[in-house]
Amino acid sequence: MTTRVPVLISGGGIAGLTSALLLHREGIQPVLVDKHAGASPQPKARRFSPRSTEVFRLLGLAAEVAEASAPLASFTEVLTGPTLAAARAREPSDTMRERRGQQARMPELSPGPNVLCPQAVLEPILRRAAGERGLSVRLGTELVSFAQDDGGVTALLKPADGDPYELTADYLIAADGARSPVRAALGIGCSGHGHLADNLDLYFRADLTALARERPFNLCQIENPVASGAFLSVNGTDRWLFSTADFPEAGTLGDGDWHDLLRIVLGVPDLDVELLGRSSWESAMRVADRFRDGRVFLAGDAAHVMPPMAAAGANTAIADAANLAWKLAAVLAGEAAPALLDTYHAERHPAGYAVAEASSTVRGHVGEMLSAYTKGDGLPGDPMATMFGTQYAEGAFVPDGRGPAPVDHYAPAARPGTRVPHAWLDAQTSTVDLAGPGLTLVTGPDNGYWIAEADRLGLRLVTVSHQGWLTEACLGTDGALLLRPDLIVGWHSASGTPLADALTRVLGTTAALAQPE
Template sequence: MTARIPVLICGGGIAGLTAALLLHREGAAPMLVEKHAGTSPQPKARRFNPRSTEVFRLLGLMDEVERASAPLASFTGMLSGTTLADATWPQVTGSLRERLKQHAKMPDLSPAPSVLCPQDVLEPVLRQAAVERGIAIRFGTELVSFEQDDAGIAAELRPPDGDPYQVSADYLIAADGARSPIRTALGITRSGHGHLADNLDICFRADLGDLIRDKPFNLCRIENPAASGAFVSVNGTDRWLFSTSDFPGSDSLSEDGWRELLRTVVGVPDLEVEVLSRMHWESGMYVADRFSSGRVFLAGDAAHAMPPMAAAGANTAIADVTNLAWKLAAVLSGSATPDLLDSYHAERHPIGYATAEFSSMASGHLGTMLATITSEDAPPVDPLAALFGVQYEDGAFVPDGRGPAPTDRYGPAGRPGTRVPHAWLDATTSTVDLAGPGLALLTGPDNARWSAEADQLGLRLIPVSDEAWLAETELPADGALLLRPDAVVGWHSRSEIPLADALSRLLGTPVEATV
């Protein structure tokens, strides 16, 4: 008999593993398959912003993530020079000073920090958590083929040893990378700027402790005749990465040649260096024109490949699956109709495209990207608005009649379609932490009018008495807002639409409240 699973996830990277953990939290039982035997051996993405670490908080993994990111906790600066040895801190210009001020405000807007945690360190943390929680994780198992119809997904899997076997699933998440065979099989086209540059990452081991003791850096831009690009801190002691433009003959360069190149750009002629790996990669912008097709949903690089500045791709991937997981779980549980799943593309495609386009404003190697982002001519983007104040244009929420959230400053004000503002409710709990499992109704302190209706509708009712938060969200003492499991506001009581009707619109189901 063919095994039946609710959600099959193809891809064991950050997107796939996070999706598995979120589905499990919402009560669904996924199976994840990954054709490679292990998680990524490359550092790849490293900067995870507070919106991503808020998700790790919801998953109960923040302690593990902070331990994993501890080695780079003090590596926050950016250097530039002809070599790493002569690199210095940049001049603090007026625009840079203003950006630093903005970033300094982030802890006031989120319960979670921004962390530097290389992908090859983070992914094992997520995988271990999934295994410990009893999620079916199958590394070394390839999705050979799949078909879908109105009844579900039929997939053929090839394990590391043994014969292929069949599984059936209600839904399939394609988190299988930028070259996504699933997206290709579905015939989904992509748009964007396309190819921007061919690059090369060289991971190496060298003791640079004395060299960088007084200048712990996150990134170091290098302009050198031998090779220009950027150094990346991997563990802050002996593991590093140099990212540069790919060049003719790179595949035939000897190991001695690579070591000499690294000694030159480091600026230490007799440096003992071990080349660990080399990876060719394309910098480009390719965004799928559809994020779903039938019962199949694209997430992460399968949906939107983009240049790697600030790990935009990885952070956007986490946001994708945070949006998708609760919707799949709601449909699988019968609390929502499949119409809810249409909101995944409606909400995430515009965000994915805009993020990829912004990340693509600089072509070339990582050093070029750095120079563009940090220059006086960098686009005037408010990081607080971009991280915490973005509003979905359309989707699984009911507008309340207010205009759109501002884009030039932080000011979501609890509008439907925006992330709920953060406030500490006690020493360890934020309003953001109240998101999921399931939907919740956050109310002001005078919540008598909501108690019976919340019970009737099966909503957790959570009173919030913080006056600053109530003012920020424009909630009166007897007001309420509906909080989705992805920490997005689904409805606000200033809306003319009653709560039961709003819930019916959001979930696509007839809902009645007898109050």
């Protein structure tokens, strides 16, 4: 007899693991499979934005992520030079000075820090949390094939050390990477700039503790006749990455050649170096034309491939997971109509495309990306508006008539379709922490009417008396807003739409679908 589960997730990277944990938070027990038996030896993404660490807060993993990122907490310098030993901080441009001033506001806008935590360190944290919470994570198990119909998705799974077996799920999340076999099987095409550059990452061991103590760098651009590229800190002591696009003949070179090259660009001729891994990768922009096909959803790199500026791909993957998980949970629980799931593509496709296109402004290798960053070329006017003020144009929310949020500065003001503003309610609790599981009604202190409404509609209610936050959210003391589990405002009492009608529109219930246009 074929086992049936609510959600099958193919892919055990950032997108898949975050999806699994968020589904569990919403009361759903998914099954996750990954053909690889263990984590990738490559560091991969390293920079996780406050929007991502806000999700880790909701998952109860903020302390573990903070501890894991502590070794690189002081590694903030961006250097440039012919070698790492000779590198110095680039004189900041006027654009970069302005950008740093804008970024200084980040702690005011979010309870989540901006952390350096290599993906190879973060993924084990997520995997361990999944295991401790009783989730089924089946490593070394490949999704061989699948078929879907109106009743579900039937998948053929093949463990590395066992016989194939079938599993049926209500829904399938394809978090299976840039070359997604699921996306290919569905025949979903991609749009975007396509191929941008071929790159090679050299992951190596070398004791650079003394050098790093003098200049604790996050990134170091190298312009050397032997090799151009960039160094990236992995643990700040003896694990490092050098990324370059200068060696199309990489397959013909042995470890000794790479050791010699690394010593040259490091600027330390007699350094003991050990090559831990070599990985070729393509810098490209390819965004899937559809993020949903029936009961199958694309997330992370399966949905959008982009250059790794500030780990844009990994951070966008976490946002995908947050957006999709609560919607699947609501439909599976019978609280929402399946039409709610259409809003995943409606919301996340434009967002993913915009991030991928912005990351593709610099089309070369990592060193060229870093050069553009330090010079301030092609950067948004206010990165805080981009990070915290993005507004969905359409989806699972009720517009309130205020029009779009500003794009040149941060001022979303709790508009529906934007992230809820942050304020500390006490020493440890942010308004961001009020989200989920399920929809939450957040009210001002004069909430007698809303208490009755929340009870009638089965909503969890939270009261906020913080006057500064009420002002920023454009809420009177008798106002209210509907907060989605992904931190997005779904409705604002200023809209004039009754809360019951707003719930019907947000959840796409049968009653809403039956209403005449």
